[in-house]
Amino acid sequence: MSVHTLFAPDGALSRHIDGFVARAPQLEMARAVEQAIGAHGRLLVEAGTGTGKTYAYLVPALASGQRIVISTGSKNLQEQLYHRDLPTIIGALDYARPVALLKGRSNYLCLERLHNLMSESHLQKAEVLADLVKVRSWSGTTTTGDVGDIPGLQENAEILAHITSTNDNCLGRDCPYYDDCHLVVARRRAMDAQVVVINHHLFFADLAVKDTGFGELVPEAQVYVFDEAHQLPEIATGYFGKSVSSRSLQDLAQDIQLAYRSEAQDMAQLGKAADRLQIASQDLRLAFGIESGRGNTRDMIKNSYWGQALARLTDALTLCYDVLKLALGRGERLDQCFERVSEIKGRLGEVLALNQTGCSYWFECSRLHFSLNLTPLSVAERFGAEVLRPEVSWIFTSATLTVDGHFAHFASELGLAGSAELVLDSPFDYSAQARLCVPRCLPEPNVFGRAEQLANMMIPLINRTPGGCFFLCTSHQAMRQVSEVLRREAGRTILMQGEDSKSRLLATFVENGHAVLVATASFWEGIDVRGAALSCVIIDKLPFASPDDPLLKARVEDCRLRGGDPFSDIQLPKAVIALKQGVGRLIRDRSDHGVLVICDPRLVNRAYGATFLKSLPAIPRTRELARLGDFFNQIPSQVEDVAC
Numbered sequence: 001m002s003v004h005t006l007f008a009p010d011g012a013l014s015r016h017i018d019g020f021v022a023r024a025p026q027l028e029m030a031r032a033v034e035q036a037i038g039a040h041g042r043l044l045v046e047a048g049t050g051t052g053k054t055y056a057y058l059v060p061a062l063a064s065g066q067r068i069v070i071s072t073g074s075k076n077l078q079e080q081l082y083h084r085d086l087p088t089i090i091g092a093l094d095y096a097r098p099v100a101l102l103k104g105r106s107n108y109l110c111l112e113r114l115h116n117l118m119s120e121s122h123l124q125k126a127e128v129l130a131d132l133v134k135v136r137s138w139s140g141t142t143t144t145g146d147v148g149d150i151p152g153l154q155e156n157a158e159i160l161a162h163i164t165s166t167n168d169n170c171l172g173r174d175c176p177y178y179d180d181c182h183l184v185v186a187r188r189r190a191m192d193a194q195v196v197v198i199n200h201h202l203f204f205a206d207l208a209v210k211d212t213g214f215g216e217l218v219p220e221a222q223v224y225v226f227d228e229a230h231q232l233p234e235i236a237t238g239y240f241g242k243s244v245s246s247r248s249l250q251d252l253a254q255d256i257q258l259a260y261r262s263e264a265q266d267m268a269q270l271g272k273a274a275d276r277l278q279i280a281s282q283d284l285r286l287a288f289g290i291e292s293g294r295g296n297t298r299d300m301i302k303n304s305y306w307g308q309a310l311a312r313l314t315d316a317l318t319l320c321y322d323v324l325k326l327a328l329g330r331g332e333r334l335d336q337c338f339e340r341v342s343e344i345k346g347r348l349g350e351v352l353a354l355n356q357t358g359c360s361y362w363f364e365c366s367r368l369h370f371s372l373n374l375t376p377l378s379v380a381e382r383f384g385a386e387v388l389r390p391e392v393s394w395i396f397t398s399a400t401l402t403v404d405g406h407f408a409h410f411a412s413e414l415g416l417a418g419s420a421e422l423v424l425d426s427p428f429d430y431s432a433q434a435r436l437c438v439p440r441c442l443p444e445p446n447v448f449g450r451a452e453q454l455a456n457m458m459i460p461l462i463n464r465t466p467g468g469c470f471f472l473c474t475s476h477q478a479m480r481q482v483s484e485v486l487r488r489e490a491g492r493t494i495l496m497q498g499e500d501s502k503s504r505l506l507a508t509f510v511e512n513g514h515a516v517l518v519a520t521a522s523f524w525e526g527i528d529v530r531g532a533a534l535s536c537v538i539i540d541k542l543p544f545a546s547p548d549d550p551l552l553k554a555r556v557e558d559c560r561l562r563g564g565d566p567f568s569d570i571q572l573p574k575a576v577i578a579l580k581q582g583v584g585r586l587i588r589d590r591s592d593h594g595v596l597v598i599c600d601p602r603l604v605n606r607a608y609g610a611t612f613l614k615s616l617p618a619i620p621r622t623r624e625l626a627r628l629g630d631f632f633n634q635i636p637s638q639v640e641d642v643a644c
C-alpha cells in the first residue's frame with residue numbers, strides 16, 4: 001500500500017492513532033523515503049522539529065516489506081522508538097513480522113563475569129558488594145539481561161564494569177554460559193527479526209568488527225535508516241581507529257589474577273606480573289600530569305618522565321605475555337588472557353607508532369583513567385564504500401544536517417555525495433512562538449570574568465521568564481562560574497549538570513517549572529522539554545570546538561595540506577550544527593513559546609555570523625534584552641491568536 005493511502009485522512013494511520021492528522025512535510029518526507037527504498041537509493045532528509053519524521057520513515061520502511069535496520073543516536077531514543085513509536089505503527093499497519101531491539105555488549109549482563117565476581121566477592125569494596133545483592137536478585141528474574149533495568153542501580157555504578165563483558169574478555173563459544181548468554185540470545189533474536197532497532201555505536205562497532213573478518217553483530221538489511229544522523233561522523237571516527245585504555249589494562253590485570261588463582265596457583269610469578277601491570281597502568285596515568293583533558297601523543301612522548309612510565313608499562317605487558325606463554329594449555333582462562341595480552345601489546349604498538357599519515361595520535365585523561373588513541377581523520381572513504389552495497393537503501397535524517405541550507409558538509413564527511421536531498425522546514429510558527437536576542441554591550445568571547453558578567457547580565461531576564469530556563473555553556477569552567485553567580489543573585493532554583501544524573505536533573509527541572517538548569521554539551525541535544533517548563537534558552541558563546549583538541553588540530557592541518565580552508569570547511573559547519581541543536585531545545589510543540597539569547601557578538605559583527613543566522617529557524621530578532629520581557633507579556637494573547 002502506498003504512503004499516500006496510509007497517510008490519507010481516512011487511511012490506516014488516522015483510523016488507528018487517536019487525533020492523527022498527517023502534516024504536509026511529513027507526507028512529503030514519507031514519499032521521498034518510499035521512493036528511495038523503491039530505487040535502492042540514498043536519501044538525506046533534514047526535517048525541522050515537529051515534522052513528525054519518525055512516522056515519516058517508519059511507515060514506508062515497514063510497508064516496503066523489506067528487512068530493516070533502524071539506528072538512533074542514543075540508547076534513550078532507541079528505547080523510545082522500540083517501545084513507543086514502532087508498536088504504534090505496527091498496530092496501524094497490522095504488521096506481523098518479528099521486530100527486535102539490539103544494544104551494545106556493555107548493556108547485557110555477562111553471566112560468566114557475574115559468576116567470577118561472586119566467587120571473588122570477599123575481595124570487593126563495600127559499595128560493589130551492596131550492588132551485588134541487587135544484581136543477584138534481579139539476575140534470576142530478568143528475561144533480557146539489560147543492566148539498565150536493575151532496580152535501584154545507579155547509571156554509573158562501579159559494579160557495571162564487573163558484570164558486563166568487552167570484546168577483550170568475552171570467552172565466546174568457550175564460555176560455559178554461552179547457551180544462556182543474554183547477549184547471544186539478543187543477537188539471535190535480532191538475526192531472526194525483520195526490523196531491528198540499534199544505535200549508531202553498535203552499527204559502527206559492527207562495521208569495525210567486520211573489517212577484522214569476524215562475525216556479525218547486526219544482521220544484514222535491505223533498508224538502513226539513521227535517525228539523529230548528524231551524530232554519525234563523530235561516532236564513526238571513534239570506531240575506525242585503535243585505542244588502548246587503562247580500563248582495559250586493569251581489567252586484564254584482574255583477569256590474569258583470577259586465572260592465576262583458579263588455574264595456575266603454582267605460578268606465583270603470574271600473580272606478580274599481573275600486579276606489575278596494574279601498578280604500571282596507574283603510574284602511567286599519573287605521569288600524564290593533568291587532571292583531565294586531551295592532547296597529542298607526539299608531544300607527550302617527548303616528556304622523559306612519561307616515557308619512562310610507558311616503558312615500565314610495556315615491560316609489564318611483556319612479562320605477562322612471557323609468563324602466560326609458559327602456562328598455555330593449562331586452562332581456558334589462562335589461554336584467553338594470553339590472547340588478550342598479545343592483542344593489547346599489538347594495539348599498543350599501533351597507537352604509539354606515530355607514523356601513519358591521515359591519522360591523529362592522541363590521548364585522553366579522566367581523573368583516574370587514560371586512553372591512547374589512533375583515529376583516522378576521515379571516514380568518508382570507508383563509509384562511502386559501505387553505502388555502495390547493491391540493492392540496499394540508506395536513509396539519513398535529523399533536524400540538523402544542513403549548513404545554510406546545504407548538505408555538502410555532512411555528505412563529504414561520510415562519503416555520501418550524489419545522494420538525493422530533501423529539506424523540510426519545521427511547521428512551527430516561529431514568528432509568533434519565539435524571539436531571538438543577541439544582546440548589545442556583550443563582553444568579548446575571551447575576556448577574563450566573562451561568564452560572571454554574562455550571568456549578572458541575564459538575571460533580570462531570568463527573573464522575568466514565566467517558566468524554566470536553560471543556560472547552556474561551552475565549557476565546564478563557564479558552567480561553574482555562571483551557576484555560582486546565579487545561586488548567589490537569582491531568586492530561582494539553580495540546577496547544574498554533574499550534580500545529579502542527567503535524567504534526575506531533567507525530572508527535577510520539569511517538576512519545578514521555574515528552575516534554571518546550567519549545563520554544557522550533554523544538554524545541547526536529545527532533550528525534549530515541552531511547555532512553559534522551558535521558556536528561555538541562553539547560550540553563552542558560539543559553540544566552536546576547542547582549537548586545542550588534538551583531533552581537530554590534525555584535521556585542520558590535513559585540510560590546509562589539501563588546499564582547503566579549515567575554518568569554512570570544518571570549524572564553521574560543526575559549530576553551526578551544534579548551535580542548531582542547542583536552539584532546537586526551545587520550541588518543541590505548536591503551543592510552546594520562548595526566547596533564545598545567544599550571548600556572542602560575533603553572530604552580528606563577523607561575516608560568518610550570517611551563516612549561523614541563515615541556518616537557524618526564522619525567529620524574529622532583537623538586540624534589546626528588555627523586549628524579551630515584552631514578548632513574555634504578550635504570550636497569553638498570542639496563545640489565543642494561535643488557537644483561533
Ligand code: SF4
Pocket residue numbers: 109110111112113165169170171172173175176177178181182183184
Ligand atoms: S559468552 Fe561472553 S558475554 Fe556471554 S556470558 Fe560468556 S563471557 Fe559473558
